[in-house]
Amino acid sequence: xxxxxxxxxxxxxxxxxxxxxxxxxxxxxxxxxxxxxxxxxxxxxxxxxxxxxxxxxxxxxxxxxxxxxxxxxxxxxxxxxxxxxxxxxxxxxxxxxxxxxxxxxxxxxxxxxxxxxxxxxxxxxxxxxxxxxxxxxxxxxxxxxxxxxxxxxxxxxxxxxxxxxxxxxxxxxxxxxxxxxxxxxxxxxxxxxxxxxxxxxxxxxxxxxxxxxxxxxxxxxxxxxxxx
Amino acid sequence: xxxxxxxxxxxxxxxxxxxxxxxxxxxxxxxxxxxxxxxxxxxxxxxxxxxxxxxxxxxxxxxxxxxxxxxxxxxxxxxxxxxxxxxxxxxxxxxxxxxxxxxxxxxxxxxxxxxxxxxxxxxxxxxxxxxxxxxxxxxxxxxxxxxxxxxxxxxxxxxxxxxxxxxxxxxxxxxxxxxxxxxxxxxxxxxxxxxxxxxxxxxxxxxxxxxxxxxxxxxxxxxxxxxxxxxxxxxxxxxxxxxxxxxxxxxxxxxxxxxxxxxxxxxxxxxxxxxxxxxxxxxxxxxxxxxxxxxxxxxxxxxxxxxxxxxxxxxxxxx
Numbered sequence: 001x002x003x004x005x006x007x008x009x010x011x012x013x014x015x016x017x018x019x020x021x022x023x024x025x026x027x028x029x030x031x032x033x034x035x036x037x038x039x040x041x042x043x044x045x046x047x048x049x050x051x052x053x054x055x056x057x058x059x060x061x062x063x064x065x066x067x068x069x070x071x072x073x074x075x076x077x078x079x080x081x082x083x084x085x086x087x088x089x090x091x092x093x094x095x096x097x098x099x100x101x102x103x104x105x106x107x108x109x110x111x112x113x114x115x116x117x118x119x120x121x122x123x124x125x126x127x128x129x130x131x132x133x134x135x136x137x138x139x140x141x142x143x144x145x146x147x148x149x150x151x152x153x154x155x156x157x158x159x160x161x162x163x164x165x166x167x168x169x170x171x172x173x174x175x176x177x178x179x180x181x182x183x184x185x186x187x188x189x190x191x192x193x194x195x196x197x198x199x200x201x202x203x204x205x206x207x208x209x210x211x212x213x214x215x216x217x218x219x220x221x222x223x224x225x226x227x228x
Numbered sequence: 229x230x231x232x233x234x235x236x237x238x239x240x241x242x243x244x245x246x247x248x249x250x251x252x253x254x255x256x257x258x259x260x261x262x263x264x265x266x267x268x269x270x271x272x273x274x275x276x277x278x279x280x281x282x283x284x285x286x287x288x289x290x291x292x293x294x295x296x297x298x299x300x301x302x303x304x305x306x307x308x309x310x311x312x313x314x315x316x317x318x319x320x321x322x323x324x325x326x327x328x329x330x331x332x333x334x335x336x337x338x339x340x341x342x343x344x345x346x347x348x349x350x351x352x353x354x355x356x357x358x359x360x361x362x363x364x365x366x367x368x369x370x371x372x373x374x375x376x377x378x379x380x381x382x383x384x385x386x387x388x389x390x391x392x393x394x395x396x397x398x399x400x401x402x403x404x405x406x407x408x409x410x411x412x413x414x415x416x417x418x419x420x421x422x423x424x425x426x427x428x429x430x431x432x433x434x435x436x437x438x439x440x441x442x443x444x445x446x447x448x449x450x451x452x453x454x455x456x457x458x459x460x461x462x463x464x465x466x467x468x469x470x471x472x473x474x475x476x477x478x479x480x481x482x483x484x485x486x487x488x489x490x491x492x493x494x495x496x497x498x499x500x501x502x503x504x505x506x507x508x509x510x511x512x513x514x515x516x517x518x519x520x521x522x523x524x525x526x527x528x529x530x531x532x533x534x535x536x537x538x539x540x541x542x543x544x545x546x547x
Contacts, residue, residue, distance in 0.1 A: 087316035087483060095485060097317050098271060098302060179302040182285075184269075194303070197429035198280065199455040 003201060011206030015213075022203070026210045029187040032100050033168035036107035040115050040167075041160050043108070048119035049145050063120060069113030078176030081106040085177065098179040103187075106177050107167040115163035122155025123148055157226050165215060270490045271300040273309035274322040275394055276426030278345075278473065281450040281519050283510055287503070295493055305426065307392030313337055313476065316483030320491040324394035324473045337483075338476035340491070340541035343532045344498040345507050345520040346472045349398060351463040352431075352448060353440035359384045361440075366466040367406035373440055374408065377419025385439035388414070389430050390422025394471070399442050402468060435459050444471050446511070446519035453515055470530045472523070480544060488544040496540045499523070 014022050051062065083089050085097045085105070096102045126148050134147045149156065171189035178185030180194060188207045195204035278284055284301050292299050304312060306323040313321040314337050321338070323329060332338050351361065351369050359376035361369040376384040389396040400410045414420055421439065423430040427447040434441035435457045445464070451457055475498050477491035497503055504522035511519035523537040 087485065089315075092316075098300060179300070181271075181300040181302060182288075184298070184300055197426065197432070199428070199432055199451065 004205075007202045007205035008209075010202035011209050014203070014206040015210060019206075022206060022210065024183070025186055025188055025191050025207065026214065028100070028185075029168060029189070029211070030214060032103050032174075032187060033107065033164060036104045036111065036167050037115075037160065037164040039104070040108050040112045040163055043112060044115040044119055044159075044163075045156075048116055048123060049149070051116075052120050052123040052148075053141070053145055063117070066113050066117040066120070070117060072110060072113065074110060074170040074172035075176065077106055077110045078173035081109060081173070081177050097177065098181060098185060100178065100185055103174050103178045103185060106173045107170070110170060110173060111163040111166050114166055115159050118159030118162060119152075119156050122152040122159060125155060126151040154226060157222060161219065161222055164218065168211065168214065268297045268487075268490070269300055270295070270297040270320075270487055270494070271302065271318040272320045272322060272494070273302045273304040273312045273318045275306050275309060275324055275473065276303055276428065277324075277395070277444045277447045278322060278520075279303050280426060280428035281446045281511070283446075283507075283520065286510060287506065290506075291494060291497060294497065295490060297490055303426065305389070305391045305393030305395075306397065310337075313478055316478060316486060318478065319487040320475060320477050320494055322473060322475050324471055325397040326472070326474075328397065329474055329476065332476065336479055336481070339479045339488075340477045340495055341474050341536075342495050342499050342539075342541065343472050343474050343523045343526075343537045344495075344503070345523055346470065346526050346531070347444050347446050347520050348464065349395065349442055349469040349471050350445050350448060350461045351440060351442050352434070352457075352459045352461045354438045355458070355460045357462055359440065362462050364463055366402050366463060366468050369463045370402055370406050370408070373419075374413065374416070378417055381417055381419035385419050385421055385437060387421045387423050387430060387434045387437065387439050387441045389427070389442075390414075390424050391426075393427075395427060395442060395444060398468075398471065402442075405468065431457065431459075449511070449515050449517075449519060467528065467530055470528065472526070472532060473520075477541070492541045492544060499537050499540070 051059070081102060082097070084091045085094065085102050086092055087095070087097065094101075096105075130151050131144055131148055134144045139147065169189060171193055174180070174185070174187050174190050175193065178187070178190065180186050180190040186194075188211045192204045192207050192211075195201070195207070274284060279301070288299050288301060291297075302309075302312065302318060306325045306328065309318075309321045309323050310328055310332055312318045313332065314335075329338075329341060333341055349366075351366070353359070353361070358380075359372050361372045364372060373384060373386050377386060388399060403410045403413055414422065421437070423433050425433065427443060428451055431441060431443055431447060431451045432455060435451075435455070438459065440462075441459070445461070448457075448461060475495045477488055477495060478486035480486045480488040504524050507518070507520050508522045508525075509518055511517070523532070526532065
């Protein structure tokens with residue numbers, strides 16, 4: 001118990017004093033996950049609309065597959081991305097294994113199904129009357145999707161937040177493709193895993209608290225936007 | 229309205245990533261860990277014991293300063309380090325398993341192997357020593373553990389690294405010298421636990437479970453001081469426990485992108501008297517004795533031949 005208390009005290013100290021190493025790791029985590037969430041969002045918003053508004057054979061199956069991929073294990077994605085981008089892999093020519101770039105790519109792969117699936121279900125949950133009215137008032141396809149997205153904005157936003165949350169909290173993928181290199185690819189989660197294994201619980205706890213704090217700030221921020 | 233919302237979110241995320249990347253690289257202002265400007269990245273994969281003891285934290289900035297590179301150190305047991313080397317994902321590897329090193333060199337993946345440090349393994353366990361291995365040789369100790377573990381798995385457990393690391397390879401070697409078939413041992417019951425972790429984490433696990441474990445003495449000392457281990461060293465000083473660390477450059481003929489010039493410089497630096505001196509005193513202040521021995525002093529049976537560590541590696545002239 002004293003260990004936990006001691007850890008919390010040190011954690012608060014590290015945070016208040018803006019400890020450079022802790023801040024650097026937190027900043028890097030945020031940068032990598034924000035980049036991957038942004039890329040995934042840019043992919044998923046239009047793609048979600050295309051899938052939702054069109055009828056095509058196998059649509060149900062496609063959505064089932066997307067939903068299955070919600071539970072994609074991070075280490076499986078890690079292994080897949082590692083094999084792809086490793087020097088002798090098919091995309092090894094980029095030479096980005098053990099860099100933040102490949103971590104972003106991995107996270108995009110990881111969270112795209114989640115964001116996409118949640119966006120589609122948010123769009124599906126909108127009142128059919130809204131789109132019908134829009135169409136009957138002579139709305140174009142694009143205008144109709146604008147109206148639907150507006151109706152579905154809470155659900156869509158929840159999807160984006162979930163995606164970001166999964167990206168910043170995953171550890172298996174970052175460890176495998178990033179290599180947990182100090183000062184380069186070490187993120188909050190990989191640092192927690194390393195510091196815990198080193199028996200350095202204070203720093204691990206401080207980083208855990210920062211992770212929760214970041215999540216809190218982002219959620220409050222997005223909720224503000226949502227409520228406007 | 230909807231588009232505004234979405235755009236606002238995307239803009240927010242984008243802004244966040246920009247801010248964060250700005251915050252993420254306060255390279256120049258960070259006192260503890262300066263990043264080097266030209267950003268030539270030199271990647272090595274290192275065995276976990278050298279990392280867990282903090283030796284690399286100590287050596288890394290010195291070499292970075294010297295060679296003006298940014299050194300990326302990936303924490304990996306010997307098995308995975310060799311795999312990274314075979315794939316060309318790193319420029320040099322630090323490993324400790326002579327048999328697999330030789331295969332790695334013979335297969336053309338590595339060149340310019342040099343030994344640079346050594347230490348010893350030990351078997352640690354609960355102070356009460358329920359299996360009664362005190363005073364045994366390494367092979368006798370494993371045999372006693374096997375029998376006692378089968379007999380009462382609740383009282384006697386052995387935690388193996390189980391990760392194909394150099395330490396794990398040494399453990400398998402001792403099993404075979406004791407006359408056991410390793411596959412049989414690992415499937416023999418609940419007393420034999422495979423951790424699948426690095427040296428430090430495995431020690432902590434053995435400590436939590438009050439079980440026996442084989443570790444290198446350096447990591448054991450480092451963790452003993454840091455985490456107040458309640459398990460103690462029981463069997464030491466068997467010649468088979470000699471543990472020699474080697475650095476190997478990745479062969480640029482197999483992997484043309486491997487940074488052979490820096491790797492060569494790195495290896496020569498490791499065997500230079502400067503670094504040998506650092507190794508001979510590293511840890512003295514904290515632990516009362518040095519954690520590793522410089523290879524230059526290795527003179528017992530099983531030590532590598534002198535040219536394995538005194539001969540500087542030649543400059544690479546292309547091939």
